[in-house]
Amino acid sequence: MSLLxxxxxxKRFGGLQAVGNVSFTVAAGSIKALIGPNGAGKTxxxxxxFGALPPDSGxxxxxxxxxxxxxxxxxxxxxxxxxxxxxxxxxxxxxWENIAVGRHVHSRSGFLASMLGLPWTRREQRAVREKALDIxxxxxxxxxxxxxxxxxxxxxxxxxxxxxxxxxxxxxxLLDEPAAGLNMRETSEMAKLIARIRDTGVTVLxxxxxxxxxxxxxxxxxxxxxxxxxxxxxxxxxxxxxxxxKVYLGEDDA
Numbered sequence: 001m002s003l004l005x006x007x008x009x010x011k012r013f014g015g016l017q018a019v020g021n022v023s024f025t026v027a028a029g030s031i032k033a034l035i036g037p038n039g040a041g042k043t044x045x046x047x048x049x050f051g052a053l054p055p056d057s058g059x060x061x062x063x064x065x066x067x068x069x070x071x072x073x074x075x076x077x078x079x080x081x082x083x084x085x086x087x088x089x090x091x092x093x094x095x096w097e098n099i100a101v102g103r104h105v106h107s108r109s110g111f112l113a114s115m116l117g118l119p120w121t122r123r124e125q126r127a128v129r130e131k132a133l134d135i136x137x138x139x140x141x142x143x144x145x146x147x148x149x150x151x152x153x154x155x156x157x158x159x160x161x162x163x164x165x166x167x168x169x170x171x172x173x174l175l176d177e178p179a180a181g182l183n184m185r186e187t188s189e190m191a192k193l194i195a196r197i198r199d200t201g202v203t204v205l206x207x208x209x210x211x212x213x214x215x216x217x218x219x220x221x222x223x224x225x226x227x228x229x230x231x232x233x234x235x236x237x238x239x240x241x242x243x244x245x246k247v248y249l250g251e252d253d254a
Contacts, residue, residue, distance in 0.1 A: 003028040003172055003203045009048055009058035009068075011041075011227075018044040020227045021058070026172070026220075031194065031204040033214040033235075036224035037247060042207045043085065045224070046174055049205075050082050051075040063171060081170035083161050085177045085207075089149045095160050096145040099132040102167025135163045139193060155186040162193065166202075173197065175206035179213055191217050215239065223247070 004026040011019040019041045026032045034042050047053040049060055051072040060068040067075055081102070089098050136142040139159050144152060149160050158178065165173055178194065179187045191213045198204050198217075208214050214221060214235070221238040223231040231241045238244055 001028050002026065003063060005061040007059040010056045011044055011048055011053060012056055017227045019048060022229050024222050024229065024232050026203060026205050028203055029201060030219040031198050031217055033218040033221045034205065034207045035214060035221060040224040041227035042224055043176060046176055046207060050080060050174060076168060079171035080174065081165040081168040082174035083165050083176055083178060085180055087157050087161055089157055089160060091150045093149060094146050095149045095152065096129065096132040096136060098149045098160050099135055099163040099167050100128050102164040103128045103131060132167060135166050139163050155182055158182065170202060172203045172205065175204060177207055177209065179208060179210045187213055
């Protein structure tokens, strides 16, 4: 069963075709990787799926609903969460507080109720903290809960951002270069975390340049070049695909 269905999605910026007639599906409970050279349209495609950009044409279907044209907060409320290529943590907030921000899509208490300190808002706030701490335990960083997030080591900041997305309780998690800036050990740990997240039932679509990570954890790999799909298959088949080899290695036709 497909949780995400993308149909003939197109986006142009002036005379530049960023995404051209791209179609693919993501099966529920799977990890799908989106790869391609710099400028291939990967992040633009993410933004179209998440509602940060409107498509020029085409459709996005998520969990049985057509979501192209929705705003990001509507997409998030429907069960989609994302991280970003460049870490976006809130300074002056602790690690657990940054993760707790992700609970806003499930929060009932507004600003006024929180300011008044109503009993049910206090109960909700305690529940939000406990949920954030549960996520930190799952990610193996519970000992950093009360540390200011932006003072953490870079790899731990990546994990906190991942935790914030998980706090939304997503059905589909979009990861934009989760291993960017990580060393080899941290990349290996990130791969294990992503696989563990998939094993809890969360579907994952990720953009990533680290091919070892991609090939080790992905069920399927979609390859873009100049905004167009050139391959969509199992990792082993992708490694042998002649067009993919040409794009990545720059091999000329004989």
